Amino acid sequence: MTGFSALGRLDAGAAMLRLRMETLTRQISDGRKGVHLGDIAPEARRAISLRADMNRRETYQSTISQTLSQADVAQNTLQQLSTIATRAYSLAQGVNAANKAGIAAAAEEAKGALAQVAQLLNSQYGDQYIFGGQDTTNPPIPDATNIASSGMVTQITAAVQGLTAGAAAAVSAATLAAASDDTAGVTPFSGYLSTGPGATEARRSVPASDGQNVPYGLFANRNAAGVSTGDTTGSWARDLMRGLATLAAMTPNQAALGTDFDALMVNVRQGLKDTTSGIAQEQGALGVTQKRLEGIATDHAEITIALKTQLSEIEEVDPAETLTRLTATKTQLEASYQAISLMSSLTLTQFLR
Template sequence: MSTSVGLYGASGTAYVLQQALSTLTNEQTQLAGQATSGVSSDSYAGLGDQRGQALSLQPQITAISTWQNSISGAQTNLSVTQSALTEIASLNTTLQTNLLSLGGSYGTDTLSTIVSSAQAALSQLGDYLNTTGSNGYVFAGSDVNNAPVTDASNLATSGLATATSGIVSQLDTLGADSVFETATSYASSGGTFTDSDGVTSSLSVFSPALSTDPVSAKALEAKAVVGQSSVVSVGMVATEGTTPADSTTTGSAIRDLMRNLMIVASLGSADTSSSNFSDLVTKLKASTTSVGISLATEEGSIGLTQSSLTTQSTNLSTMSTMLVSQLSNIKDVDIAAVSVQTGNIQDQLLASYTLISDLKGMTLASYI
């Protein structure tokens, strides 16, 4: 019986040591994983009491990353829009300069050159309005997948251009006021026009979404989410404006510029000595001045938006760094401390293995 008791005692001690070995081995494996990954646990459950804080930090970090991506895309589109808008403003400046030259004595060649310049500018305007950015057409507002101008290369021969040319050809009969008002109505309209040959064409050169009044078009401006419950309008819609159309303006700077170019492009056969011609030129001069102011205001507004987004991006970066640091303090491990713990575990394992080896060689006499 004494022998049985001795053996039972030895096996009981061995069992305890085996359990200790299992625990130490698990701890060693865990420490090795921490040393490799640099984090205390590969799951939130393993973070203990701090898992709640970690769970609340990660969504905030993800949200900030999403907002920063939104800002980055918006900034790219704004830069592209700004460049195109500068070119469009340049077209208006050239038209202003050409109109000034019509105020003095000039010959047929001068008028012909100005008419040709306006025709070429129409094609350029169409191309600029169909500029694309990081996610579609920058002047299309939220309708980014559809070109703002449906047939940019043929803008000078569009239904709107044909209708405008037809009314300008009646300048001496209708007078400058009537011609300018009708041309403005055509440029503002989304209807149709039937020419002298009975051919009906659309008066709108813009996509269906943009063929609307200027105030409604402005509501189509693209939006960017840049923070918690923070959404900003970015860019410019080709047909937007802040006031409704009237007898002298379409309410949209771009549409007014297009109308002005189409009128000038139709002056080739006009009687330059008539008072109607000079009155029409006077109206065009006033309009190009107004268009220039509107475009400059829009460029300034885009610049302010860019500056605001840059500030917001900086603030988000600072916030992200702070939150990532907090999460790191919770999840990341101290490699030096892990190394020390690993060494202690290894020492304990060695001692445990030695004890088990010694137990195997023990006899009843070892208990006496």
């Protein structure tokens, strides 16, 4: 019975070689040590940790990428607003009591610019309003199309057109008050931004890494990072709308007021000049945020590469080494089959002799 026992051992050995060959063939095909955690024991726990870290960093990178795209749209919008402010300042420089003919043309251009500003402050990235604070689903200026008939613009128009001798300072104060007013029916901005949570809420921020949120959000009715100076509402957007609404309300007949008209224009020019500075600060601060996020995303990408290398060492096979083992196993299996064939040709009589 010794022969049958030997044959059984040969069969068992061949079965093991076939299993090993199947495993090596699959490893050559997909490059992985196995499909189950047990195939990479005792490094399974470390592999799970590495993969979780990679997934977390890839999520951060994706979120940062979307935020950077939104910031690009915001920068483009801020640049357009800056261009409008610069042009308005240039218009204001040419408006004075001695240039009666230029007042009407400047007023007409200012009306168009005011409408454009309202639309720009409703700019969107995808379906999100950029200047809406945390309220990204509703326009920060609900009725931008009719900005000229808003309470703010109507009050500014009335104050400017009511200019009389010696009243330039009072008119400026009135336009400032109208632009600063958050009362419903006066402010063109949404209730959320004016008197709701948006009036005091923190800027929108993006989770850039573990425990690190980077603020990037903007508001239509108040500054996010820029600091407005001079005779200001404290908001470059409000100041820009105030300056444009003031220019738009002027009429050629007011040139007859002489120095009083010019005094009001001095205030308008300075306000628009300060506005361009406020927008530039906002652009600069957002640019710093963009650079910061780009740096964090780069760090995530570089660390992810290192993590992938470590994970590869745990989960993946060495192709050259695996091919060598496959070849050797194939040779062993062929030899085993030959041995089984020879053993099987022996008859029972030969075993019993």
